[in-house]
Amino acid sequence: MTDTSIRSDSRERTRERVRESQDEEEDLVCPECGGNLVSDEERAETVCDDCGLVVSEGEIDRGPEWRAFDAKEKDEKSRVGAPTTKMMHDEGLSTNIGWQDKDAYGQALSSRQRQKMQRLRTWNERFRTRDSKERNLKQALGEIDRMASALGLPNNVRETASVIYRRALDENLLPGRSIEGVATASLYAAARQAGTPRSLDEITNVSRVEKDEIARTYRYVVRELNLEIQPADPVSYVPRFASDLNLSDEAERRARSLLETAKEKGIHSGKSPVGLAAAAVYAAALLTNEKVTQNEVSEVANISEVTIRNRYHELLEAEDRIQPEG
C-alpha cells in the first residue's frame, strides 16, 4: 500500500490546489464567455455568472483532506478504520476490548496496564449498554405507538408513555422484564396520568403481553419510579361510554353530576371506577328517558350487569339524599 499511496499524493496535491482556488472564488473565468464563475453550494455546482454555463456539478471530493508523504505519515493521519458490516447491529463500529491481558505482541501486561484495561472494559461496557438501550427504546416506542393508535389515545399520552419508558430504562428496570411488558405498562400509566384512562382489559387486548404480566410490571414500574397516579376518576370514562352508546349530551351531563354527588358522599371508595362510571351512565340514561339496557352498558364498559345494578342504586340513593326532590 505504500507505493500507491505515495504516488497518489501528487494527484492529491494538484486536486487540493484546484479546490483551494475554487473555494476562494477568485480569478476563475468561464471558458465560454469569460464571465465570472460562481459556485452554488446548495446545488454543488459551479456556474458562469454571465452565460449560465455549468462548469462542474455534483462534485464531491472523496479524497482525504490531508496530505501524507510516506506510509508512516499516512498511518498517523488516517482516521478511518475497518470496513463496516451489516451483519452486526452496530455495523461493527463499536469497540471491542480483548479479555486477555496481553498487548498486541502477545506480551503480558504490567499490573498497572491491566488495571487500566479493566477500567476501560468497564466503561466500554457502559457505552455499549447505552447503545443497546437505544435499540430497546426504538422498539418500545414503536410498540407504544401501535397500541396507542389502536386505543385511540392522543399524542400527548404517547409522549408521556415514552418518557415513562425512558425513565424505566435509565433506572435499569428492564432486566428480567420484557420490553413489550414495560412498554405496555408505560402506556397504561400514561393513559391514566393523562386523564384518559383505559381499563386493563382494553390495554390487554392490544398488547402482546398477558394481563397478569402487564399488571405486575405496571405496579413495579409505578413503585420504582415513584409515579403518582391517583385512582382513575370515574368521570373520565363517561364521555367514551356515552358516545359509544349514542347518548345525548344531557345524559352525559347528568352522569357527571351523579358521579359528583357520589364523590361528595364518599360512595366511591374501593369500588372500581369503571363500574361507577358505567352505572352513572346507565342511571343518567334512565333519567333522561333514553333507552339503554344494562346489557349494552356492560358491553361497552366491560363490566358485569350485577355491578352496574349495585352501583347505580347507590348512586341514585346518594342523589336522593342530597336532593330529596328527584
Added chain:
DNA sequence: ATGGTTTTTACTGCGTC
C-alpha cells in the same frame, strides 16, 4: 399465605312486549 372486600358467574322470579 391470609383475610376482607369487591366483582363476576350462574340462577331465579317477575313483569312486559
Added chain:
DNA sequence: GACGCGGTAAAAACCAT
C-alpha cells in the same frame, strides 16, 4: 317465549397485610 330487570349465593379476583 324472549327480553329486560332485580335479587341472591357462591366463586373468583383483588388488595393490603
